[in-house]
Amino acid sequence: MKKILLLLLYLIIIFISIFVWKKFLVYHQLETKVNMQYNAEPVYLEHSNEFNIVNANYIEKYYDRYLAYKKLHSDYNDDTIITYVNIGLDHSFYTNMENTDMSDGILVLCNKYHTLKSNYVPNLVNLPGKYGGGQMQKEAASFFMKMVDAAKKDGISLRNVSGYRSYATQKYLYNSYVSRDGVSKADTYSARPGTSEHQTGLASDINTASSKAHFERTKEYAWLIKNSYKYGFILRYLEGKTFITGYKYEPWHFRYVGEKVATEINKLGITYEEYYVTYIMKG
Numbered sequence: 526m527k528k529i530l531l532l533l534l535y536l537i538i539i540f541i542s543i544f545v546w547k548k549f550l551v552y553h554q555l556e557t558k559v560n561m562q563y564n565a566e567p568v569y570l571e572h573s574n575e576f577n578i579v580n581a582n583y584i585e586k587y588y589d590r591y592l593a594y595k596k597l598h599s600d601y602n603d604d605t606i607i608t609y610v611n612i613g614l615d616h617s618f619y620t621n622m623e624n625t626d627m628s629d630g631i632l633v634l635c636n637k638y639h640t641l642k643s644n645y646v647p648n649l650v651n652l653p654g655k656y657g658g659g660q661m662q663k664e665a666a667s668f669f670m671k672m673v674d675a676a677k678k679d680g681i682s683l684r685n686v687s688g689y690r691s692y693a694t695q696k697y698l699y700n701s702y703v704s705r706d707g708v709s710k711a712d713t714y715s716a717r718p719g720t721s722e723h724q725t726g727l728a729s730d731i732n733t734a735s736s737k738a739h740f741e742r743t744k745e746y747a748w749l750i751k752n753s754y755k756y757g758f759i760l761r762y763l764e765g766k767t768f769i770t771g772y773k774y775e776p777w778h779f780r781y782v783g784e785k786v787a788t789e790i791n792k793l794g795i796t797y798e799e800y801y802v803t804y805i806m807k808g
């Protein structure tokens with residue numbers, strides 16, 4: 526009898542020991558797991574909420590790109606980081622290319638990240654000779670002519686020197702600039718085929734297409750800066766914004782986006798890239 530009681534006592538002690546040991550193991554594992562999680566992605570824990578809250582244009586799939594860009598540009602605030610990454614600036618021009626979203630209509634974005642198909646030809650109309658000739662999309666052409674007529678009443682003479690240009694024409698132009706100046710210089714002023722806004726039929730080089738002409742010093746330019754938005758045109762390649770647009774200042778290159786958007790952009794004083802990713806792009 527005594528032996529049986531002793532055996533029972535042993536068994537009870539063993540069971541209690543196992544139970545306590547198991548509890549300790551589970552607790553220990555849990556603690557390790559929590560530590561591991563914390564150590565593995567402290568950056569994520571630190572920044573995820575911040576990005577979600579501050580900017581309506583935050584795009585979940587670009588999360589890693591935002592973080593990488595933020596590391597390189599600690600002087601930019603989160604709004605700027607998100608805008609610039611959405612534009613594509615965390616990649617070099619002509620890398621990470623996407624097809625232009627043609628459903629945007631007159632608001633299409635065609636630049637060094639968004640390319641048109643080589644066979645894309647918009648519906649075009651001819652501009653009469655007194656407007657400089659050439660071709661543009663119908664709506665753009667109609668407002669271009671209204672703008673030229675209004676300018677004329679103010680004693681300002683405007684004409685289109687280059688409107689629509691086909692993929693093939695752009696290819697020829699770009700290649701001839703490359704053979705003259707080399708790729709890197711040609712890229713500062715000429716678009717690679719498929720990325721020229723002139724292929725959209727929504728752009729016009731007005732009066733000149735040469736920086737040597739210093740169009741920015743003319744009364745024609747001053748008139749355009751003051752009035753072009755009323756006819757739906759914006760100055761496309763702004764001074765000091767080469768790092769966004771990919772082009773040096775082109776005081777002659779105007780782009781039709783419609784009166785409403787042109788008025789907003791004129792008020793904001795930003796590039797079309799910034800406007801597009803903030804107000805038009807579908808994430």
Ligand SMILES: [Zn+2]
Nearest residue numbers: 728729730778
């Ligand atoms: Zn142009």
